[in-house]
Amino acid sequence: xxxxxxxxxxxxxYETREGLFGKVTxxxxxxxxxxxxxxxxxxxxxxxxxxxxxxxxxxxxxVDPAQGGEVRFGGxxxxxxxxxxxRALRARxxxxxxxxxxxxxxxxxxxxxxxxxxxxxxxxxxxxxxxRVASLMRNVGLRPDQAGRYPHELSGGQRQRVVIARAxxxxxxxLVCDEPVSALDVSIQAQxxxxxxxxxxxxxxxxxxxxHDLKVVRNLCDRVAVxxxxxxxxxxxxxxxxxxxxxxxTQALVSxxxxxxxxxxxxxxxQGEPPNPAARPSGxxxxxxxxxxxxxxxGAVPGLRVTAPGRxxxxxxxxxxxxxxxx
Amino acid sequence: MTKLxxxxxxxxxxxxxxxLHGIDLDVAPGEALGLxxxxxxxxxxxxxxxxxxxxxxxRVSGSVVLEHRTLSNAPRSELEQVRGxxxxxxxxxxxxxxxxxxxxxxxxxxxxxxxxxxxGKPAQAEALRLMDMVGxxxxxxxxxxxxxxxxxxxxxxxxxxxxxxGEPDLLIADEPTTALDATIQAQILDLLATLRRxxxxxxxxxxHDLGAVAQVCERVCVMYAGRIVEAGPVAQLFEAPRHPYTRGLFDxxxxxxxxxxxxxxxxxxxxxxxxxxxxxxxxxxCARAQVxxxxxxxxxxxxxxxxxxxxxxxVPTAPAVPQRERVSQ
Amino acid sequence: xxxFLSIRLLRAVVTVLAVMTxxxxxxxMSGDPAQVLLGPDVPQNVIDDFRAAWGLDRPLAxxxxxxxxxxxxxxxxxxxxxxxxxxxxxMERLPATLQLTVPALLLQxxxxxxxxxxxxxxxxxxxxxxVILLAVAGFTIPSFVLGLVLVLIFAVTFSMLxxxxxxxVWHGILPTITISxxxxxxxxxxxxxxxxxxxxxxxxxxxxxxxVSWRHVISRHALPNAAVPIVTIVGFMVGSLVAGAxxxxxxxxxxxxxxxxxxxxxxxDLAVVQCxxxxxxxxxxxxxxxxxxxxxxxxxxxxxxxxx
Numbered sequence: 001x002x003x004x005x006x007x008x009x010x011x012x013x014y015e016t017r018e019g020l021f022g023k024v025t026x027x028x029x030x031x032x033x034x035x036x037x038x039x040x041x042x043x044x045x046x047x048x049x050x051x052x053x054x055x056x057x058x059x060x061x062x063v064d065p066a067q068g069g070e071v072r073f074g075g076x077x078x079x080x081x082x083x084x085x086x087r088a089l090r091a092r093x094x095x096x097x098x099x100x101x102x103x104x105x106x107x108x109x110x111x112x113x114x115x116x117x118x119x120x121x122x123x124x125x126x127x128x129x130x131x132r133v134a135s136l137m138r139n140v141g142l143r144p145d146q147a148g149r150y151p152h153e154l155s156g157g158q159r160q161r162v163v164i165a166r167a168x169x170x171x172x173x174x175l176v177c178d179e180p181v182s183a184l185d186v187s188i189q190a191q192x193x194x195x196x197x198x199x200x201x202x203x204x205x206x207x208x209x210x211x212h213d214l215k216v217v218r219n220l221c222d223r224v225a226v227x228x229x230x231x232x233x234x235x236x237x238x239x240x241x242x243x244x245x246x247x248x249x250t251q252a253l254v255s256x257x258x259x260x261x262x263x264x265x266x267x268x269x270x271q272g273e274p275p276n277p278a279a280r281p282s283g284x285x286x287x288x289x290x291x292x293x294x295x296x297x298x299g300a301v302p303g304l305r306v307t308a309p310g311r312x313x314x315x316x317x318x319x320x321x322x323x324x325x326x327x
Numbered sequence: 328m329t330k331l332x333x334x335x336x337x338x339x340x341x342x343x344x345x346x347l348h349g350i351d352l353d354v355a356p357g358e359a360l361g362l363x364x365x366x367x368x369x370x371x372x373x374x375x376x377x378x379x380x381x382x383x384x385x386r387v388s389g390s391v392v393l394e395h396r397t398l399s400n401a402p403r404s405e406l407e408q409v410r411g412x413x414x415x416x417x418x419x420x421x422x423x424x425x426x427x428x429x430x431x432x433x434x435x436x437x438x439x440x441x442x443x444x445x446x447g448k449p450a451q452a453e454a455l456r457l458m459d460m461v462g463x464x465x466x467x468x469x470x471x472x473x474x475x476x477x478x479x480x481x482x483x484x485x486x487x488x489x490x491x492x493g494e495p496d497l498l499i500a501d502e503p504t505t506a507l508d509a510t511i512q513a514q515i516l517d518l519l520a521t522l523r524r525x526x527x528x529x530x531x532x533x534x535h536d537l538g539a540v541a542q543v544c545e546r547v548c549v550m551y552a553g554r555i556v557e558a559g560p561v562a563q564l565f566e567a568p569r570h571p572y573t574r575g576l577f578d579x580x581x582x583x584x585x586x587x588x589x590x591x592x593x594x595x596x597x598x599x600x601x602x603x604x605x606x607x608x609x610x611x612x613c614a615r616a617q618v619x620x621x622x623x624x625x626x627x628x629x630x631x632x633x634x635x636x637x638x639x640x641x642v643p644t645a646p647a648v649p650q651r652e653r654v655s656q
Numbered sequence: 657x658x659x660f661l662s663i664r665l666l667r668a669v670v671t672v673l674a675v676m677t678x679x680x681x682x683x684x685m686s687g688d689p690a691q692v693l694l695g696p697d698v699p700q701n702v703i704d705d706f707r708a709a710w711g712l713d714r715p716l717a718x719x720x721x722x723x724x725x726x727x728x729x730x731x732x733x734x735x736x737x738x739x740x741x742x743x744x745x746x747m748e749r750l751p752a753t754l755q756l757t758v759p760a761l762l763l764q765x766x767x768x769x770x771x772x773x774x775x776x777x778x779x780x781x782x783x784x785x786x787v788i789l790l791a792v793a794g795f796t797i798p799s800f801v802l803g804l805v806l807v808l809i810f811a812v813t814f815s816m817l818x819x820x821x822x823x824x825v826w827h828g829i830l831p832t833i834t835i836s837x838x839x840x841x842x843x844x845x846x847x848x849x850x851x852x853x854x855x856x857x858x859x860x861x862x863x864x865x866x867x868v869s870w871r872h873v874i875s876r877h878a879l880p881n882a883a884v885p886i887v888t889i890v891g892f893m894v895g896s897l898v899a900g901a902x903x904x905x906x907x908x909x910x911x912x913x914x915x916x917x918x919x920x921x922x923x924x925d926l927a928v929v930q931c932x933x934x935x936x937x938x939x940x941x942x943x944x945x946x947x948x949x950x951x952x953x954x955x956x957x958x959x960x961x962x963x964x
Contacts, residue, residue, distance in 0.1 A: 048509060185365035187592055188365075190590035191592040194589050218583060219587050243584070253510060257509065258516070259538050259583055270510045273478050407869050408867065415866065428881055429876075489866060
């Protein structure tokens with residue numbers, strides 16, 4: 001199947017200053033990332049803060065400019081940012097953020113917010129828009145009597161439903177979700193995760209799901225890409241990747257998820273913290289925290305190589321043994 | 328069982344709206360107790376109220392006793408000796424919980440002076456020892472840095488060092504890992520467990536993360552809408568949750584193994600404290616609720632297996648594993 | 657640090673230069689000094705001689721350049737009115753103005769900040785409400801109205817204090833109060849909101865939780881954090897004090913720089929006006945510079961960090 005979204009060698013460089021007038025240091029927030037999402041597929045992107053996963057999400061929609069590489073949507077190159085063609089395309093790809101309250105306009109009612117994209121992209125007659133809003137609200141599990149409410153009158157979970165309904169209004173082919181359930185309580189989180197899963201089954205939407213919550217990512221995503229300091233270090237089908245992580249970083253990440261009944265001692269506790277992206281270690285960026293690093297990891301940057309059907313890792317030590325164990 | 332802290336009928340109201348409805352809670356010396364629940368359930372408020380740390384508009388009643396010493400309505404000076412000295416507390420967002428304009432070494436030394444009478448060189452030596460103990464690399468060089476020059480994980484380590492400065496008998500950790508990245512969370516949990524083993528201090532671990540609680544605690548209290556609804560040893564509670572809410576929390580969490588099926592959420596939302604349901608606060612979201620549950624509120628009562636439970640129609644004890652996993656087997 | 661300072665200094669110089677240029681141009685566009693100073697019935701040749709003597713017949717650009725040259729060499733020009741150096745005239749009046757503004761600033765700091773902090777710590781109490789009410793009243797009443805009201809009450813009705821003039825300490829009381837009231841109100845309001853904001857921060861709870869006494873939580877943990885926004889406002893207030901002095905000195909016939917400015921403007925006494933404006937600009941720029949330096953001292957996050 002041809003992918004709906006394809007990114008090749010995306011690079012995003014920020015400039016940071018040391019202090020107020022210090023010297024400018026370029027930071028490669030996203031450093032040569034390639035990925036593809038097929039229609040109806042959910043790609044999970046996991047990583048810690050500073051891994052560049054949120055920047056990558058915005059670049060996929062063309063909201064953040066890329067200094068290198070290209071994004072193709074529906075087989076065609078993404079139009080230039082902020083051009084009419086790009087704006088028209090934005091109706092086909094939408095974004096959902098972590099904090100629904102700041103994503104909503106507090107002076108507009110729920111129904112008005114959901115109708116807004118239809119007004120902007122001039123979809124249908126006013127009557128058609130009204131009935132579309134009603135059916136969107138039904139689809140995301142909002143009651144018709146909530147149409148006239150304002151965002152502050154709703155709970156966090158309901159607000160996120162509004163944001164999702166608005167994102168779906170223009171019938172997009174792709175939804176990029178950046179930590180959409182992280183601010184929600186466990187019981188509500190499950191409601192929203194189920195909602196996304198159902199929507200995808202009924203509409204065939206493709207999704208990029210960015211999150212630090214491995215449990216949610218595993219449940220919802222078909223494929224997962226693990227990022228560390230701006231690069232994808234491992235990629236593969238969700239179940240296999242979490243069951244048999246290949247990259248030492250993924251192994252530590254998976255092991256760090258607290259699971260009832262598993263004693264603390266059995267976990268891989270990484271030393272230190274992710275390095276500052278402005279001072280990226282040489283060679284494999286993970287070598288400074290890697291429990292199994294060897295001298296060569298300090299020198300050569302490992303490329304993302306296919307290790308088994310559908311799986312890829314960027315680690316010098318994985319390549320040889322992996323195909324046998326992962327098969 | 329000897330008690331370190333004994334809380335009886337603790338109630339808190341903000342602007343006339345009750346948010347804590349009579350909590351009874353004991354902490355034994357050296358034990359690790361978990362307080363679990365969703366936002367607004369009162370798990371943090373319980374301990375802020377116990378230590379007199381709530382804003383003045385909060386109305387607090389009930390009794391809090393720390394080894395024969397009554398903390399409720401105690402004079403300010405007496406509470407100040409207890410805070411940080413007998414009972415220390417660390418918080419969710421470590422980067423903003425440290426004073427941004429005071430050097431980190433001074434913040435730790437302040438606690439040492441208050442509770443152990445140390446100052447000057449001995450205080451500095453002890454502060455450096457604490458910083459080393461919580462895993463701050465090269466503490467001597469970092470003694471005079473400010474909080475913004477540390478990462479979030481390091482700030483939480485420094486908060487822990489500051490909490491340890493008073494050699495407390497009880498450490499209250501209020502969502503200590505929530506704002507941190509996964510690998511850093513693991514480090515902090517590990518550190519807290521190690522410190523408890525080495526110092527023998529009791530720990531109250533407040534968290535919404537059932538997995539984390541299961542790993543570091545021996546006993547767990549599950550709270551809902553300002554009340555404890557179920558309490559018991561970790562293994563018992565996690566293997567066979569009996570309150571439908573506890574069970575619901577477990578089922579709502581996606582698993583790291585097994586098939587990737589739809590989650591089982593708890594329907595509805597947490598009730599508004601200004602409009603609590605008449606009977607059991609959980610009844611409107613509960614699949615097992617009967618007519619009784621909507622009119623009468625069940626008391627928290629001891630069960631034959633030793634746990635405490637506030638439910639008229641609890642989940643049967645037999646199945647130890649969630650529904651969907653039994654189906655898959 | 658040196659880099660930081662030199663950039664601030666450069667900015668200060670640019671600001672002062674802009675003020676000088678503005679004053680220079682506006683003064684020469686707003687009327688002929690020769691006409692104003694010599695009166696309407698003077699023969700044209702006298703006016704021409706006057707212009708030639710003061711260099712007013714030269715093209716504006718040339719006048720401006722020579723003015724700049726003079727300033728750089730420390731020469732602030734000669735008053736057209738009494739033919740003495742403008743700088744000396746201004747300096748003669750400076751002590752009188754300082755006698756008003758320095759006590760006024762102290763009054764603002766000593767009343768405004770404590771009142772605001774007290775109100776913040778006793779939020780929603782009667783005293784808090786009283787402070788807010790008085791603060792709003794303080795900065796909404798224009799100083800010329802306040803000055804006249806004070807004169808009516810204390811000088812005219814009760815004859816307790818002189819209504820104007822200069823000499824004893826008693827003369828200074830009403831004008832000092834008139835200048836300071838607005839600033840006290842602003843400072844009280846600002847200190848209150850800064851303090852309320854700080855008291856809600858997690859690190860205040862941390863300090864309480866570690867057993868720091870309430871008094872020390874306020875003095876050691878809250879105040880240093882609240883100082884940053886308060887210092888900003890104090891910096892601005894130094895500038896507004898000078899402006900306040902112009903109005904107040906006129907009301908109370910106080911022989912300070914403010915009144916000299918009013919008189920010199922109406923006389924088109926170019927050198928004196930320029931000298932005063934330059935001085936006001938310098939005071940504002942310096943107070944801003946001090947505020948900037950204080951920031952770095954008060955808040956380590958704003959300090960420039962050396963590259964690691």
